Amino acid sequence: MKVFLLGGTKDSINIIQHLKNNYDCHILTTTTTEYGAKLAREGGSDETIARPLPKDEIKEIIINDNYDLLIDATHPFASHITQTSASLSKELDSPYIRFERPTTNLENIDTHNIHYADSFDEAGKLIAENYPNGNVLHFAGANTMEEILKHIPVERFYPRILKVESSIQxxxxxxxxxxxIIPMTGAASLEENMELIEKYDASVMITKESGEVGGVIEKIEAANKKNVAIVMIQRPKIEELNKNDIVSNLEELDIKLKNFF
Structure with a gap:
C-alpha cells in the first residue's frame, strides 16, 4: 500500500508510526517546513517533501507514482489544503481519509474567560473593543498575525511561534x-502558559480551537488561574469535505483501511 500523507502535525506522526507498525506500506509525507519533514522522517516516513504543494503537483505525484491512498492529517485550520485534498480525491475517484482531531471537550472546564470568534479579523476587533490597553499573547501561529495586527498595536503583541526562518521573517x-517573539516548539504546559502570562503581563491570549492535542485545555486553565481572557477562534467549516471521509482516531482509521483494502 502506497500512502500519500499530508502532514505537519503531531497527528500525522502518530499515523506514520501506526501504519509502519501495522501495515506493509510506503509513506510519502508532505509538510510546509523542513522541521515538520524531519519529524516525519524520524517517525518512519519513507519519503518527505518539505514545501507547500499545489493541487496539480499533488495530483501528478499520486497518478505517476501510483499512490493507493490520500490521507489528510493537516491542522484543523489548514482549510485550504483540506479543501484541495477533498476535491482532488473526488476528481481521481480514489480512496481518501481526513484525519481530524476531536474538538476540545469543555464539559468539565470553566469557560467564563473564553470569547469565541469565527475569524482572526473578528478576534482582532473583539480585542480592540474589549481590551484596548492590555498585552496580547498570540498562540495561533505566524500566518495569522497580520489579521490581528490590523486592529491592535504591535507594541502590545507577543507571538509564540516556531523558531523557523519563515516565521521569523x-x-x-x-x-x-x-x-x-516567543520561540517554542510543541504545545506548552499549564505551568509554561502561566509563566508566559506573568512574564509579558498579558491581558488576553489568542488560540485556535485546535483540540486537546494542541494544548487548548492547558491554555484555558492557565487563563483561569491568572484571570486573563482567551479569544478562541472556531474551526473553519469545509463544504467540500464529506463527513463520511472523516476519522478522529487510529481505531477509526483502521476501520476505513479495511473498507478500502
Whole structure:
C-alpha cells in the first residue's frame, strides 16, 4: 500500500508510526517546513517533501507514482489544503481519509474567560473593543498575525511561534519587536502558559480551537488561574469535505483501511 500523507502535525506522526507498525506500506509525507519533514522522517516516513504543494503537483505525484491512498492529517485550520485534498480525491475517484482531531471537550472546564470568534479579523476587533490597553499573547501561529495586527498595536503583541526562518521573517515584515517573539516548539504546559502570562503581563491570549492535542485545555486553565481572557477562534467549516471521509482516531482509521483494502 502506497500512502500519500499530508502532514505537519503531531497527528500525522502518530499515523506514520501506526501504519509502519501495522501495515506493509510506503509513506510519502508532505509538510510546509523542513522541521515538520524531519519529524516525519524520524517517525518512519519513507519519503518527505518539505514545501507547500499545489493541487496539480499533488495530483501528478499520486497518478505517476501510483499512490493507493490520500490521507489528510493537516491542522484543523489548514482549510485550504483540506479543501484541495477533498476535491482532488473526488476528481481521481480514489480512496481518501481526513484525519481530524476531536474538538476540545469543555464539559468539565470553566469557560467564563473564553470569547469565541469565527475569524482572526473578528478576534482582532473583539480585542480592540474589549481590551484596548492590555498585552496580547498570540498562540495561533505566524500566518495569522497580520489579521490581528490590523486592529491592535504591535507594541502590545507577543507571538509564540516556531523558531523557523519563515516565521521569523513574518514577524520582521510586521515590525514585531524581536524581544516580543516567543520561540517554542510543541504545545506548552499549564505551568509554561502561566509563566508566559506573568512574564509579558498579558491581558488576553489568542488560540485556535485546535483540540486537546494542541494544548487548548492547558491554555484555558492557565487563563483561569491568572484571570486573563482567551479569544478562541472556531474551526473553519469545509463544504467540500464529506463527513463520511472523516476519522478522529487510529481505531477509526483502521476501520476505513479495511473498507478500502
Amino acid at each position: 513574518k514577524c520582521e515584515s510586521l515590525n514585531v519587536d524581536p524581544n516580543h
